[in-house]
Amino acid sequence: MPKLSLVVPVYNVQGYLHECLDSVLGQDCTDFEVIAVDDCSPDGSGAILDEYAERDARIRVIHLTENVGLGRARNAGLESARGDYVLFLDSDDTLSEGALTAICDRIETTGNPEILVYDYARTYWNGAIKRNQRAHLLAQDAGPAAFPLADRPELLDLLQIVWNKAYRRDFVERAGLTFPPGYYEDAPWTFCSMISAERIAVLDRVCVLYRQRREGGNILKTVSRKHFDVFDQYRRVFDYLDAHEELSRWRGPLFRKMTDHYLTVLERPERLPQNARAEFFHRASADYRARLPQGFQRPGGGRGHKYRLLERDAYTTMTGATRVLRLRQKAVKSARRGVNQSKRRAMGLLYRSQLRRPLDANLAVFSAYWSRSVACNPAAIDGALASLAPHIRRVWAIRADAVDQVPAGVEYVRLGSKEYWTAVARAKYLVNNVNFPDGVVKRKGQVHLQTHHGTPLKTMGLDQQNYPASTSMKFGALLRRCDRWDFSVSSNRFSTAVWERVYPASFTALETGYPRNDALVNATADEVRAAREELGLAEGSTVFLYMPTHREYQRGFVPRLDLERLAERLGPDVTLLVRGHYFYGSDPSRLARLQSAGRIVDVSEHPVVERLYLASDGLITDYSSAMFDYVNLDRPVVIFADDWDTYSAVRGTYFDVLREPPGAVATTQEELTRILGSGAWRAEPAAEARQRFRRRFCDFDDGHAAERVVRRVFLGEESLPPVIPLDERGHVPTPAEVRALDGAGEPAPRARAVREAEEPAATS
Template sequence: MPRLSLVIPVYKVQGYLTECLDSVLGQDYTDFEVIAVDDCSPDGSGAILDEYAERDARIHVIHLTENVGLGRARNAGMEKVQGDYVLFLDSDDTLTDGALRAITDRLEAAGDPEILVYDYARSYWDGRVRPNQRAELLQPDGPEAFPLAERPKLLDLLQIVWNKAYRRDFVLRHELTFPPGYYEDAPWTFCSMISAERIAVLNRVCVMYRQRREGGNILKTVSRKHFDVFDQYRRVFDYLDAHPEFAQWRAPLFRKMVDHFLTILDRPDRLPADARAEFFHRASADYRARLPEGFQRPGGGRGHKYAMLEKDAYAAMAGATAAVKLRKAVRTRTRTAVNRSKRSAMGVYYQSQLRLPLDENLALFSAYWSRSVSCNPAAIDAELARLAPHVRRVWAVRPDAVDRVPEGVRYVRVGSKEYWAALARAKYLVNNVNFADSVVKREGQVHLQTHHGTPLKTMGLDQRKYPASTDMDFDKLLERCDRWDFSVSSNRFSTAVWERVYPCSYVSLETGYPRNDVLVNGTSEDVRRARAALGLADGTRAFLYMPTHREYQPGFVPSLDLARLADELGPDVTLLVRGHYFYGGSAHVAELRRSGRIVDVSAHPRVEELYLAADALITDYSSAMFDYAVLDRPIIIYAPDWDIYSAVRGTYFNLLQESPGAVATSQAELIDLLGSDEYRGQDAAARRDAFRRRFCEFDDGRAAERVVRRVFLGETEPLPFVPFAERSHAPTPAQALAAVERA
């Protein structure tokens, strides 16, 4: 039987769950079990739990068949616990290093108290950490363990269960369970604390309480569900009525109840405007019904609010609140003037267009900072033309890129009046990066963020940990991301990363990447056409070399001698080179280029066609590997500077250990690999299969259709995915050639 049982209820936390579980499993104290309860989470949280349970026998997963809420999910977990003590941990929070050892040491020193209360700190999305404002209550003072009567101020701690360890026999003896509702912690916390004969404290931060930027706390949501607080305090006072031996706690708990009511009334992010009066009258009725004999109201403004509740004087309370709001409004006038000045800087014309109605049948597309017509936006554009031809499609293109716009594509030049008019009036704005800071998100507009890769390197807020790789203004970044309505994802891994590093209130669309549809649906003719456009002769092996950019390098530092590589591989191999540079510094390289042995494809408008044409991909840390894996063709990782890259830029997994194929860390190794069959052998294929299942799970050839149906047609029933084992992909060049010969 373990010493500790941790109950972790899980619901819609896929972006934070791995960090939570890692903080538990990484503890230096190991005598514990984890009861993780998947509360019918609609995201990938349940699958993450199962993956962890497969790797660690201490994790036991319960999958509920319906969503029951936080309290009842905890109850389900408590039915399975075996430990001496029960601890609760919310699935977006984390344990600090050494927390479980500190807790068990304190339990032993205090002689196994019924409750141990330990400290926590608030961890904010922007990197700030704020200590518990009442941490002084946890200072050691007096005996190792004590009844609440000796330290009644402990009731002033936040009403939470996850900063305490509860002895399991105490929980069972008092039949403690969580009720349903928003405020389920209140009756559990108060009833357990007043019932315990021996309580101990630990003045050490054991939990980091995550303060999410968006959607992390259901209590900070405008809703009538806050009326649940009345039921929860009814349960508290019912418990007092059933246990007259706890009568001394009636007045302190009455004060806690009234303070809680007033907090809900005071906060603008709690009650709908049309429910405030009703809530006040209900609170007033409970106040008068439970007012203890001889109760002394607090002094000052707080006591005045108590008096208004006692008198049911809602008009007086509302008037006082309105006066406070007026004073705040006066203080914000300066800020409003500044904001108006900023908006005027966007241009008078843009402002005039913003006042016109939205064009419900206009979609504006952009890709790679308006440099091309490509990537996921282009695939969505094509599918939109097929499924919703009534929607007009226009591309934002930089003036220096208009000569590369495909024939028949409508476009507006970035910076022109037509551009600003489209930005202001288009119902749909589609981009694989962000639109400029000056763009205003209008009510009714739909911003679709498609992204342009699966993240191996750190992204968004995670880049703050690697300042050498970026000079990004993260506040501005989040302002841009706040405009998103939808975020496209090709795998659960990406969804979890996006939701954590861009903590905004968008909807994740796990559809697959639209640009990869052609890699699934492509035909032999598509493959042959792509190769012919590059001048690749039948029977020629083509290796596509796509290195990534290193932000920490002032310029490109070649890590591969292409001329030598071409010589070693022989005349039947062509190197397709796509990167941020141009090889051609010698007569030999120039000759190799003239002979077609090295082809610079850096300016090729559609990378998907390069994928179709290539027999294999050579890359380092580029997200190209995730897309190319859809084709199930060989991938070779050439990573001569992995240690430097991963340390400076930061990565989400060790590519050398979880690669999509063979790995080389020097040019000599790479030449040996390519000169043998190892890069396309069984071991490489097994690695590629595991990689594909993890990162290509949604890419079944219908991604663009899913996006269009959901975003533009408003369909909520998603298209089913083709089972992974039944999926096809475009034929290899050899298969395409064989198909032609058979014909």
């Protein structure tokens, strides 16, 4: 007998069915059966089910001889279920990776509750992913592991769906639960099961990816009189209450759910035909008055006013009030738009007046990452400028929502403020790792310094025209921004060639190296030690920094690794530093345990990524430019490229990172676990790949990049310090070397190499 039975009703989904079934059969948990119910589907769905059933004995197919609808198709599957727990999955939705294992684990740790409620996320045709807005209701640290609904009645406020829960099959049979026909069949099942269960548990993890079809996929978004079905479904809910006197305490909460549901149908323009709205309102009003519980308290505000109108059957008043509200909202929006336009006009006048004033030869304005932080190459140049040209005033442009992250002592102006427009109009130097806004005018005598923020693996600039799915960029506007550049910083000859081709403008290439990488070449053993102490890393632990990059084909964040499982497989002597919003969809209880043990550390908000590089023994990444910076440390890099074919096809890349990697390569989690667990990540083949990569991409990063930029751009020097050849550069000690040095009392390798290079030869 399997642990889980998944009931999958199928109708007209041949375009989505493969993905749905693959998401189930690809789960690491195998203790399940799939009962697929072909609801007399007119397309090829039935044949697809039969093909899967031939290949996998866990799938059983039921072919109905007539179309009975979603609810009764589920009933047919339910009758054949043999598992301890029953789950329902719609055939155009999918399970997230590891979902069934997480569900089984949670069932076991909570003592086999009658219902386990888990989370979901909506997925959209354009790649966007949005987690359930009420995910906070599933917090696992809020009281006992399993509980009656009375302890957490707010769970009734979750969407009325059946496929975000696992139901103990003996409970379903005991409660006599079945699905009625109709549009809103989930409502009676959901409410009657939740109020009847004695023990409910929650799993704060996204287990289902709920597809939002672009066309024709959701019957609830179809204008039709079929929405009158909602009245029959709530009749069934209250009939159930009438038959179970012991559940009468839920009459008030379910009355509120009923009323809110009726109002939702009325308020959504995509549901009821216009000529049916009055009839629907009158029927809703009749139900309201017939089922109004004694002592019921209406909600406050505008919602409570709508309750009152329903009770009075005041349809004309309701429609009039709705019309007035819409007119008022339109007026407010119009007024707000007018105020904003006035502010923009005023700022434009201010900026134009400042453009007529002389440039300030001793003012430099810095920005990084669209004015989100003080970071990257601009920050490193700022530091060198303070030392080499202290007469130049340095001001940062910062977004209003990021000013609290500005380090103490840094002068800044808020983006878009009067001070900002005055500064960019008057400053002689404008420094950015992206582009300043289109409204910024390049003045005669101004110097625009473009520092970039990474060596390009993915296509950039005009090359993105060949990959239209990856960008909505207006390339004419891009080139006008590039025309403002006077200098373009490059970290290697590879980048120089790319920048000159994809940004065809008359700038001067500065082959200086990346200023931000000076910290990775000049750091000492003390800085490595301090970086690890700052993060609270255990002495002797092997630390991997995981830095995934953004995917243009996915608007939301989709975890690519089950890091909890990876940490557990690698053991207690390994720590994972995670930079990126990985924890979306994770199990907080497992994370809390691993974080409290120091085995997973969230460093997504750490302000200085170079400190994370110094603290780690190795880097795990996919296509992030972090790999190009990190190899300056001459430490191992592991590429985890599970979607290389998709990524390279959608975004386009300049070389194949699987064939020319900076170290070991994995394309599955199992392969990555083996590489990290066996030591292959730092073995000779990986080291040889890293050396080839360093020779190609670390041309100029010798620790003096910021100095070269300042001397050339701000001090006007033509003769710059020569680049130290790669073979003559020292290296920053690894954490293991630092521990060895601490024991032996020896100077760090980097410090020794620098001292030997700088001390004069001994004379006799």
